[in-house]
Amino acid sequence: MYSKHTEIFGILGFPLGHTLSPWIHNSLFKQSGYDGVYLVFENEHWKQIGLKPLLDLGVKGVSVTIPFKEWAYTQANEVCEASKTMAASNTLLFRNGISAVNTDGTGALESIKQMNSDLVNSGIEKKILVLGSGGSAKGILFAIAKELEGYHKQHSFKRKVHILARNKEAKNEIEQSLGKPFWLEQPSKEEVIQNKEDYDLIIHTTPVGMKGVGGEPILDSHFFTKKHTLFDIVYNPLETDLVKEAKKKKAEIIPGYHMLLYQGIRQFELFTGETLKKKWIQKVESILLKELKNRK
Known part of the structure; x- marks a missing residue:
């Protein structure tokens, strides 16, 4: 159930037909009881479109994947040390301005x-x-x-x-x-x-x-x-x-999927400020593993 108070997050990239990020984040919203939803923002023209449509929609944060990580880094007015070193970011936070973070490492x-x-x-x-x-x-x-x-x-x-x-x-x-x-x-x-x-x-x-x-x-x-x-x-x-x-x-x-899981968990913590319980992580891991096996 979603309401006017539900916070919107998502993933920005192209193509996104096989992304597993929604499975991770929406499962964590359910486990934690956080009033949020994670959507797929698939478009090959984000560089031309810019971030304004997401900001107008009230999106609070996005994961960023290929081919937009380098571009995402340039859109922020505050960047973490990892992003600065790599000149690339896989996370954008829209709270007070735009913050860029890289959780891959x-x-x-x-x-x-x-x-x-x-x-x-x-x-x-x-x-x-x-x-x-x-x-x-x-x-x-x-x-x-x-x-x-x-x-x-x-x-x-x-x-x-x-x-x-x-x-x-x-x-x-x-x-x-x-x-x-x-x-x-x-x-x-x-x-x-x-x-x-x-x-x-x-x-x-x-x-x-x-x-x-x-x-x-x-x-x-x-x-x-x-x-x-x-x-x-x-x-x-x-x-x-x-x-x-x-x-x-x-x-x-x-x-290999542990890297996907734990970078997503770090993103979730940045998005929500929540500290995750071990049992939530275990539950999400089992859901992620099941989905990966289904995609063979």
Whole structure:
């Protein structure tokens, strides 16, 4: 039931035929009892249309997806540090002016911490390997940087993070945007393979393995062992070929859809100011997983 007091939120992008965000947010509205609704604002001309129609409608906030994240960042008069670093935002808040936030990296970091917080503990002498150098890699590395450096203020710093990608220019750009931290390195593929036992977390951020996307992953299945945790951020299909092969080698797996879930949860908190209960998150996760399985 909706009333004149119901707050309107939504997702802005194109195309949006397969978006799962409404399942997350409307389920959370129901679980929390918050008087809100989450709609789909699908249009390929948002840059020309602008945000005025949404503001006139009284929309309180939107999620932003491809191809409008960079544009969304330019529309705000207040931006978070992650958005500034990435020059892209996946969330716009319409409260007092327009605020831009990026929750992509936060969602990934929370997914990792839910599995094993030691994987982002800078006091442990292990390495994180990030595969890819696109926008997702940049957001995830920004969130990891904040986590590692926050921990470093009180503890010794032993952990390193490595980027392995084919685009050297993009790798250098990420390194520059993070201020060239001493813990971030760009080894060769040969060095990575030779020292694979040094890694405990591998994060695959490229679209290879996604439904309808071909190509070969940067590393093949021979790389993985039972000492590794693989986080492939692709969630459609639920298990990529890379994940299936890593599972055969007894590697731990962080489901790709967890990033979608936790970045959405952070958006919901920003939209509403609500603190979510664990049972609500568990319920939404089960709904999301069921919907993903139905879409096979």
